[in-house]
Amino acid sequence: MLNIESLEFQWPSAAQPTIKGVNLTVNTGEWVALIGDNGAGKSTLLRLMAGLLKPNSGQVSLQGKNIASLKAAQRAPLLGVLFQEAERQIFHNRVWDEIAFGLRHQGIKGEALDDKIAHTLALCELTDVADAHPLDLHAGQRRMIAVASLAVVAPPLLLLDEPSRDFDSHWLGIFNKWLTCCRAQGTTILTISHDYTFVKQHFARTIRLADGRIAEDGETQHIL
Numbered sequence: 001m002l003n004i005e006s007l008e009f010q011w012p013s014a015a016q017p018t019i020k021g022v023n024l025t026v027n028t029g030e031w032v033a034l035i036g037d038n039g040a041g042k043s044t045l046l047r048l049m050a051g052l053l054k055p056n057s058g059q060v061s062l063q064g065k066n067i068a069s070l071k072a073a074q075r076a077p078l079l080g081v082l083f084q085e086a087e088r089q090i091f092h093n094r095v096w097d098e099i100a101f102g103l104r105h106q107g108i109k110g111e112a113l114d115d116k117i118a119h120t121l122a123l124c125e126l127t128d129v130a131d132a133h134p135l136d137l138h139a140g141q142r143r144m145i146a147v148a149s150l151a152v153v154a155p156p157l158l159l160l161d162e163p164s165r166d167f168d169s170h171w172l173g174i175f176n177k178w179l180t181c182c183r184a185q186g187t188t189i190l191t192i193s194h195d196y197t198f199v200k201q202h203f204a205r206t207i208r209l210a211d212g213r214i215a216e217d218g219e220t221q222h223i224l
């Protein structure tokens, strides 16, 4: 599914590379947690995986395609990203329109569009706020809107950055219900997390990044 070879990346303003020769394979349907200290390079690596940054050398391949060579519209059906700050991926004035965006982009309209959105709103317990402005809602709901925008499109690969952050126990329960659906659909997931309870609950494999390199890669029960 996802193959990373000899990946190197240096932020233009940085004195040294942030990602230093990472090699990694994630198989279809696998769930992998990426852990490590603050500043280890986890979010940078996730952005490289998503094709949002171009590496200085090496390559990220997704389903055999070099991700850095794909346009945004070509990447959209292949992968979805949940960023740490949900606000950064919310652009519409109404929850319903935010969730509809990805489907409309795929040319889905009419009853098929309405049905998919109604199902996703119910799954994410957002039906009551479908007409609300996303930024009028609290942090847990805003994060769930970003989740719903991914859920409705259901890409085969999900890259999640600290997904359990901002959720109280109520919203975490709804989020975990969505993860159960992802598991049933065979979705591949790579998540960054500092929440080891969450990691142990869902992710059999854990990779620890330290100073831009993979320090450990193995079974979660041995690493955490």
Ligand SMILES: Nc1ncnc2c1ncn2[C@@H]1O[C@H](COP(=O)(O)OP(=O)(O)OP(=O)(O)O)[C@@H](O)[C@H]1O
Binding pocket: 011, 012, 013, 014, 018, 036, 037, 038, 039, 040, 041, 042, 043, 044, 045
């Ligand atoms: N936009 C940017 N421009 C320049 N340097 C950056 C940028 N984003 C991150 N960095 C630097 O890259 C290094 C790795 O940061 P990154 O956010 O990838 O680490 P992280 O492991 O995700 O940390 P955290 O757990 O705190 O989110 C840090 O030294 C950081 O200052």
